[in-house]
Amino acid sequence: MIPGARLILLGRQGAGKGTQCVRLSRHFVVPHISTGDMLRAAVREGTELGIMAKQVMDAGNLVGDDIMVGIVRERLSQTDAVGRGYILDGFPRTVGQAIALDEITSDLPIDVVIDLDVPRELVLARLSSRRVCRDCGTNYVASGHEKMPWICEVCGGDVMHRDDDTPEAIAHRLDLYEEQTAPLIEYYQAQGRLAVINGTSSPDDVFRRLTATVDARRRSS
Numbered sequence: 001m002i003p004g005a006r007l008i009l010l011g012r013q014g015a016g017k018g019t020q021c022v023r024l025s026r027h028f029v030v031p032h033i034s035t036g037d038m039l040r041a042a043v044r045e046g047t048e049l050g051i052m053a054k055q056v057m058d059a060g061n062l063v064g065d066d067i068m069v070g071i072v073r074e075r076l077s078q079t080d081a082v083g084r085g086y087i088l089d090g091f092p093r094t095v096g097q098a099i100a101l102d103e104i105t106s107d108l109p110i111d112v113v114i115d116l117d118v119p120r121e122l123v124l125a126r127l128s129s130r131r132v133c134r135d136c137g138t139n140y141v142a143s144g145h146e147k148m149p150w151i152c153e154v155c156g157g158d159v160m161h162r163d164d165d166t167p168e169a170i171a172h173r174l175d176l177y178e179e180q181t182a183p184l185i186e187y188y189q190a191q192g193r194l195a196v197i198n199g200t201s202s203p204d205d206v207f208r209r210l211t212a213t214v215d216a217r218r219r220s221s
């Protein structure tokens with residue numbers, strides 16, 4: 001049986017993190033913990049957290065450290081995460097969050113922090129042609145010749161341009177990400193915990209390199 005894993009996946013939006021997280025989650029049989037998905041679910045369900053988070057996100061900003069650390073602490077204490085591990089996606093975003101996470105995981109430390117690296121120009125192009133199903137969230141790539149909206153193959157819902165996928169909004173999110181994540185990458189690099197994986201090749205190829213990196217880290221620790 002494949003042992004579980006405790007992983008952090010960093011990467012720009014559009015780097016293919018979502019796809020790889022799903023595959024890694026199946027491979028290692030661990031939950032994919034996406035703080036973005038958790039926040040969106042909270043917004044959809046209209047919880048207290050969701051209402052607060054929506055105001056921040058509608059302004060194009062990121063939700064504060066205190067809220068995020070609380071959400072993650074709670075999630076990592078659940079039995080699936082304690083028993084087999086997890087893939088953290090979207091967290092930590094700041095050095096402050098990383099320090100809090102080190103404290104949360106002091107008994108069961110992270111195996112490796114992976115930076116899935118795809119250059120900014122490439123993710124900009126990918127994100128501008130992205131379309132998403134309004135109902136089930138499946139992502140599509142538009143060629144530019146489709147009638148909008150078109151019908152989702154998975155659920156029959158409307159496939160549309162996301163409201164927040166305008167070039168300006170994408171550039172703003174990438175700026176925020178780079179500003180915040182550069183110190184985080186330095187933080188993990190200085191501790192020898194970072195593995196940079198080139199995310200520009202085929203999804204199969206990227207996946208093979210990801211699992212090989214995790215296995216190598218486990219052998220060396």
Ligand SMILES: [Zn+2]
Pocket residue numbers: 133134135136137138152153154155156157
């Ligand atoms: Zn759909």
